[in-house]
Amino acid sequence: MKIEAWLFGITTVFLVLVTPAYWFITDAGETGADWTGTSALVMTTLLAAMVTLYLGFHANRMDARPEDLKEAEIADGAGELGFFPPYSWWPMWCALCLSTIVLALSFTAWWLAIIGGVLGTIALSGWIFEYYRGEHAH
Incomplete structure (x- = not known):
């Protein structure tokens, strides 16, 4: 789950950078032109941050999966998948x-x-x- 936490963390950082840029480009601060897009990006950023925290918290408490080990081979992931x-x-x-x-x-x-x-x-x-x-x- 560490890989998933990193992916959502990178997405969160991207959204943290994009949201103010979108707000500035659309001039939502002065004219109120597009508060809908800005608020949607803010909520998306918070959702990605929430998933990142959840996955990061549980990744530390779980046993490492074969995907999380650098020395793992394809055969380590064999077996019943579900x-x-x-x-x-x-x-x-x-x-x-x-x-x-x-x-x-x-x-x-x-x-x-x-x-x-x-x-x-x-x-x-x-x-x-x-x-x-x-x-x-x-």
């Missing part, structure tokens, strides 16, 4: 139910919104409990 779920049809059904609800609300067809809500509840339950039954049960 759990990747197989294909699933449930997200499509959830999206179709949500689009039905939104379409029903735009036409004020409450009866169709209720049907979409009931079917959406079934689809969401199927998505949540997908790994408890059927082909991919654990």
Whole structure:
């Protein structure tokens, strides 16, 4: 995580330098021409600084990963990388139910919104409990 902390730190420094330059170039201080861009850059700078502090704090408390070691080789990173779920049809059904609800609300067809809500509840339950039954049960 030290690499990620350094990347966000460099981004924070860049944004600290760019934000006042943007404010000066757009003359937001005198005429109030573009406070939106300046405030967006300030918030982006603070967000990057927050992520930098978080990653830097946790990088010191974690065991070093192979990416963090200078002597590491490619084989050191071998092994299980995590759990990747197989294909699933449930997200499509959830999206179709949500689009039905939104379409029903735009036409004020409450009866169709209720049907979409009931079917959406079934689809969401199927998505949540997908790994408890059927082909991919654990």
